[in-house]
Amino acid sequence: MxxxxxxxxxxxxxxxxxxxxxxxxxxxxxxxxxxxxxxxxxxxxxxxxxxxxxxxxxxxxxxxxxxxxxxxxxxxxxxxxxxxxxxxxxxxxxxxxxxxxxxxxxxxxxxxxxxxxxxxxxxxxxxDRPAIVSRLPTQKGVSYLLDLGANVDCHSEHLYQFAVLAALLVKCLHSIDSPTVGLLNVGSEAIKGNEQVRLARQLIESNPKLNFTGYVEGNQLFQGHTSVVVCDGFVGNVALKTSEGLAEFILASLQEMAEPWLKSPLTRWLTKRFFHKLHQQIDPRIYNGACLLxxxxxxxxxxxxxxxxxxxxxxxxxxxxxxxxxxxxxxxxxxxxxxxx
Amino acid sequence: MxxxxxxxxxxxxxxxxxxxxxxxxxxxxxxxxxxxxxxxxxxxxxxxxxxxxxxxxxxxxxxxxxxxxxxxxxxxxxxxxxxxxxxxxxxxxxxxxxxxxxxxxxxxxxxxxxxxxxxxxxxxxxxDRPAIVSRLPTQKGVSYLLDLGANVDCHSEHLYQFAVLAALLVKCLHSIDSPTVGLLNVGSEAIKGNEQVRLARQLIESNPKLNFTGYVEGNQLFQGHTSVVVCDGFVGNVALKTSEGLAEFILASLQEMAEPWLKSPLTRWLTKRFFHKLHQQIDPRIYNGACLLxxxxxxxxxxxxxxxxxxxxxxxxxxxxxxxxxxxxxxxxxxxxxxxx
Missing domain, CATH: 3.40.718.10 (Isopropylmalate Dehydrogenase)
Incomplete structure (x- = not known):
């Protein structure tokens, strides 16, 4: 039963x-x-x-x-x-x-x-604190980004705990044995970032259970090189919302650009399936739902x-x-x- | 001469x-x-x-x-x-x-x-410190976002100075008398954000020369409601790079989706101008060039x-x-x- x-x-x-x-x-x-x-x-x-x-x-x-x-x-x-x-x-x-x-x-x-x-x-x-985690669509499938706004001020220890929680989440949800973990930063070199991020890196690296692959820059978020990306809640919130805003902006621009051209019934008919697929793929609604981890x-x-x-x-x-x-x-x-x- | x-x-x-x-x-x-x-x-x-x-x-x-x-x-x-x-x-x-x-x-x-x-x-x-400022394409024209990574740790006083500098920049470059200024935050309500951002708001609001319109959330960045958006260098760097990465991701997805469908010479011919225009409009290269303000x-x-x-x-x-x-x-x-x- x-x-x-x-x-x-x-x-x-x-x-x-x-x-x-x-x-x-x-x-x-x-x-x-x-x-x-x-x-x-x-x-x-x-x-x-x-x-x-x-x-x-x-x-x-x-x-x-x-x-x-x-x-x-x-x-x-x-x-x-x-x-x-x-x-x-x-x-x-x-x-x-x-x-x-x-x-x-x-x-x-x-x-x-x-x-x-x-x-x-x-x-x-x-x-110490729960974090908000959400799925992100990426070139390589889905990544998990946290924190998305529950903690606007984080110590390195919190970022470390987020890394552990999210690695376990991915392990459990996707049956991946050792999910890769990245830390969001302003550069990929070890000297980059603020103290909190550099200290978090040390903590994460010192845990042999975590499969840490280094810093992740903003432009890599949607490349999906790691299953988990960790950041503080202020940064994560801005990154996520900026992405949503940009996706909307691009879709709106596309529609505006396509409008005069879609006036022809032939092109409208030819592109109908394409625009439908596009909306489905980029539609942020299907990624709605963040977990208080x-x-x-x-x-x-x-x-x-x-x-x-x-x-x-x-x-x-x-x-x-x-x-x-x-x-x-x-x-x-x-x-x-x-x-x- | x-x-x-x-x-x-x-x-x-x-x-x-x-x-x-x-x-x-x-x-x-x-x-x-x-x-x-x-x-x-x-x-x-x-x-x-x-x-x-x-x-x-x-x-x-x-x-x-x-x-x-x-x-x-x-x-x-x-x-x-x-x-x-x-x-x-x-x-x-x-x-x-x-x-x-x-x-x-x-x-x-x-x-x-x-x-x-x-x-x-x-x-x-x-x-006290220079900030990196760049143009962002938005629904209402161009906005200026700063700091984009020069200062990964900022005090409220620095954010305030960035607001003044960028307002003057826009005034000078675009002959706008009183450019609108927003502060990037995790929410629009006054209680939102961390201490540094809330204190910066007080400083900005207390300067009658600054046309402050309130907090700006990530999803509003590309709506272009304000001429200037101020944030610390860590957040700004992540927001900008995330946007670049997402734009690339969306363009790549579009191309991939369109590929089987573009095999037909008819659709290829019909959409050529559209894709050219799209690339031109979203091309981040034309927005390259940030100023150390x-x-x-x-x-x-x-x-x-x-x-x-x-x-x-x-x-x-x-x-x-x-x-x-x-x-x-x-x-x-x-x-x-x-x-x-």
């Missing part, structure tokens, strides 16, 4: 709120084999019911947990932790802590998700402005990690990898 | 060395009106002569300054400053300091260029792996800034802008 995997969704988070998250829940569920998974929608019950009514075939397929409060995008994380114990995001994380859900997903305030996740779930032994429970962060396609990718991420019981696997491996006494 | 503008070129720098730099010098000179400018080629005289022989029409059009030494890409900047007083890069900068050249261009070791530039030319009054002389840094098209764009940057006498203009304006007592 297949084990039931349960995912809690903070349906109130994100710029589009329940309109996007509930549509995503329905879309995602449609593609699953029956009775293999369960989604819990966490948020304002009346609002959820109203949105579910637009999907009559699915309106009874979800569990609902009522949460009377919402954490705003501009709320200060520590304040939200204290002042909003009944917020949908908090409730979704609590469901993971109590074992009622195997993972949770939120498109809400990243800082609050991090602070509440850490408070409710605690970090894994030997890990290092917690004793699976928390997946969706982009704030994710539509239902994007949020559905985030649910899929959470599902995969929940099925692999990622936090438990990491917990068992960390002792040896960090050589905790 | 037009005033003669003289540019010194470190022809030995960069991955391709004289092969690229001298071809670029010839390419660039071809497009200039006669007797309006002079290029000084700085490097190994014999090597320069050999390369010039491949351009017989131009072999006598350049001044040559012999430099017996070269600074390597892996040389430690402070060591290069002490140990290589006769290096081509150093000599090119010295030509600016002595007034024999109005600007210089190098594709060599960025750290060395920064350290030597600062030592030989000194910074402008009120400026804040020095008492114009120093332009070319990408290390720039080919002749790229290096030629860098020469053009140097030429434009030299014609405007940028360091002198900045020098005169800084007192009022920084309110130096």
């Amino acid at each position: 297949t084990q039931l995997t349960t995912i809690a969704l903070d349906v109130m988070g994100g710029d589009l709120g329940p309109r996007s998250t509930i549509a995503a829940a329905v879309q995602w569920l449609k593609l699953q084999p029956q009775h293999s998974c369960q989604l819990i929608l966490v948020g304002d019950r009346a609002l959820i019911q109203r949105h579910l009514n637009t999907f009559p075939d699915y309106s009874t397929q979800f569990d609902i947990v009522h949460a009377p409060d919402v954490i705003g995008m501009a709320d200060k994380p520590t304040w939200a932790l204290r002042a909003k114990p009944k917020a949908s995001m908090r409730q979704a994380i609590e469901l993971v802590a109590s074992g009622q859900a195997d993972a949770c997903v939120s498109a809400g305030n990243t800082g609050a998700l991090m602070v509440i996740g850490r408070y409710v779930l605690k970090t894994l032994p030997g890990i 290092g917690l004793q429970g699976t928390v997946v962060k969706s982009h704030g402005h994710a539509d239902s396609v994007g949020f559905s990718s985030a649910i899929e991420q959470a599902y995969q990690q929940a099925q692999l019981k990622l936090p438990q696997v990491l917990n068992e491996a960390l002792e040896a990898w960090l050589e905790i006494d | 037009t005033q003669l503008t003289t540019i010194a070129l470190d022809v030995m720098g960069g991955d391709l060395g004289p092969r690229s730099t001298i071809a670029a010098a010839v390419q660039w000179l071809k497009l200039q009106p006669q007797h309006s400018c002079q290029l000084i080629l700085v490097g190994d005289r014999a090597l320069i002569q050999r390369h010039l022989n491949t351009f017989p029409d131009y072999s006598t059009q350049f001044d040559i300054v012999h430099a017996p030494d070269v600074i390597g890409m892996a040389d430690k900047p402070t060591w290069a400053l002490r140990a290589k007083p006769k290096a081509s890069m150093r000599q090119a900068i010295e030509l600016v300091a002595s007034g024999q050249a109005d600007a210089c261009v190098s594709a060599g070791n960025t750290g060395a260029l920064m350290v030597i530039g600062r030592y030989v030319l000194k910074t402008l009054p009120g400026i 804040g020095l008492q002389g114009t120093v332009v840094k070319s990408h290390g792996h720039a080919d002749s098209v790229g290096f030629s764009s860098a020469i053009e940057q140097a030429y434009q800034q030299a014609q405007l006498k940028l360091p002198q203009v900045l020098n005169e304006a800084l007192e009022a802008w920084l309110e130096i007592d």
Whole structure:
């Protein structure tokens, strides 16, 4: 008998709120084999019911947990932790802590998700801070980049812990025995970078379990030479968002350039499949869903402005990690990898 | 009578060395009106002569300054400053300091260029460190991003000075009276970011001469909402290089996707102009050439792996800034802008 995997969704988070998250829940569920998974929608019950009514075939397929409060995008994380114990995001994380859900997903305030996740779930032994990790499409397949904004100030020790966590993540998700690890820097030579990065390099290099291949420069991110790329949260956040912005800019420029030329029905017909494929390949929505790595429970962060396609990718991420019981696997491996006494 | 503008070129720098730099010098000179400018080629005289022989029409059009030494890409900047007083890069900068050249261009070791530039030319009054600034193509035209790697650790005061310098640069180059300034951060809300960025915001906001519009996130870089975007050198370097890498990745993916489909002569013929235009528009080479802003002389840094098209764009940057006498203009304006007592 297949084990039931349960995912809690903070349906109130994100710029589009329940309109996007509930549509995503329905879309995602449609593609699953029956009775293999369960989604819990966490948020304002009346609002959820109203949105579910637009999907009559699915309106009874979800569990609902009522949460009377919402954490705003501009709320200060520590304040939200204290002042909003009944917020949908908090409730979704609590469901993971109590074992009622195997993972949770939120498109809400990243800082609050991090602070509440850490408070409710605690970090894994030997890990000071969770990091946000996401997949990047590259020339050689997928790489994992972290931290993407959970820690805007990092010590070298934190970067080292991120390297260990992400190497274990890739090992577990992709069955790669010794995933390659790179450290993001402003140059490839050993003298380059700031002190924090150079010290992190020493720590990473001194761990024989880590397959460190050296510094990675920004232009190499999409070449995919390493499975893991480590950086502090400020740098990673800017790198990721800059990439998203540039991809959008290039797609928009392409469309603008192609417009006069696509007026001809012949060229339009000839290029239809090409543009479709292009959109599919570059579409950042399929890479949506970043994991708060290092917690004793699976928390997946969706982009704030994710539509239902994007949020559905985030649910899929959470599902995969929940099925692999990622936090438990990491917990068992960390002792040896960090050589905790 | 037009005033003669003289540019010194470190022809030995960069991955391709004289092969690229001298071809670029010839390419660039071809497009200039006669007797309006002079290029000084700085490097190994014999090597320069050999390369010039491949351009017989131009072999006598350049001044040559012999430099017996070269600074390597892996040389430690402070060591290069002490140990290589006769290096081509150093000599090119010295030509600016002595007034024999109005600007210089190098594709060599960025750290060395920064350290030597600062030592030989000194910074402008009120400026602690020069920053590397470059143009970015955006949806609304060109933006200026700095610092791109000269300062991997910055205090808020440095970020503030970069904002002032870049605002003056845009004012001078584009005759914009009050250029908009943004600060790169991980979010747009006032509470976001690290201490250094939040303190820089206070300093920038307190200067009534600066038209500060708030934080800019990575995804907004290519939207071009502000004329200037300020960040520390680590973040800026990663953002710029990541963008370059992604643009290359997308172009390569496009070509790969289009390949089977371009086998048909009809589609090839129909799309030829489109792909040509695309390459032209996204081609990062035309944006090559970053300025070491804040020095008492114009120093332009070319990408290390720039080919002749790229290096030629860098020469053009140097030429434009030299014609405007940028360091002198900045020098005169800084007192009022920084309110130096």
